[in-house]
Amino acid sequence: AQSVSQHNHHVILSEAASLELGCNYSYGGTVNLFWYVQYPGQHLQLLLKYFSGDPLVKGIKGFEAEFIKSKFSFNLRKPSVQWSDTAEYFCAVNARYGGSQGNLIFGKGTKLSVKP
Amino acid sequence: EAQVTQNPRYLITVTGKKLTVTCSQNMNHEYMSWYRQDPGLGLRQIYYSMNVEVTDKGDVPEGYKVSRKEKRNFPLILESPSPNQTSLYFCASSDRGLAGYTFGSGTRLTVV
DSSP states (O other): OOEEEESOSEEEEETTOOEEEOEEEEOSSOEEEEEEEEOTTSOEEEEEEEOSSOSEEEOGGGOEEEEEGGGTEEEEEESSOOGGGOEEEEEEEEESSSTTTTOOEEOOOEEEEEEO | OOOEEEEOSEEEEOTTOOEEEEEEESSOOSEEEEEEEETTTEEEEEEEEEETTEEEEOSOOTTOEEOOSSSSBOOEEESSOOGGGOEEEEEEEESSGGGOOEEOOOEEEEEO
């Protein structure tokens, strides 16, 4: 069965600090990978996604993520965070092929608090 | 505007009283899904549907039912709600598995 692990429950940074949030997945086949963001009181929005090709993907708001197949990882990065990045971040994975593509599995999330 | 619409946004109900949370999307998406979000547990998938009349269980289907009679609608039914179903529920849709899901605004359900 698929599973997603996010290593940090809560990360606290000062503005302009660099961010890296860890995500590891477990799945025996080829996967699609996603990062979502949830601002306080809001629904989830897609930050970026990886299907194939260049393992370094760029998303919205200056975020990027790197897929490292050998480590089953898809870590999210941002060189310089802003107070407005305060939110909860979720990593997610689904199978690329087969009848369970609709089965998108999420990690438990990482809360990011950015101090002004 | 392309969107996923859930109703109601907030609902307080009593144990055992059947309820339905509606979900509708206007993007002609094939895939639809229901999640519940609980503190410390992230989002857990309840049911998903890959097309009309095709549904499958997610990770936490117990106590829930769904139906997909039309492409745009995917209601979530709680036949006999219990307090452990108090949660924030999200409906989502996708045109296919590669695109990721677009989420609705959520339904906060309290069962007393």
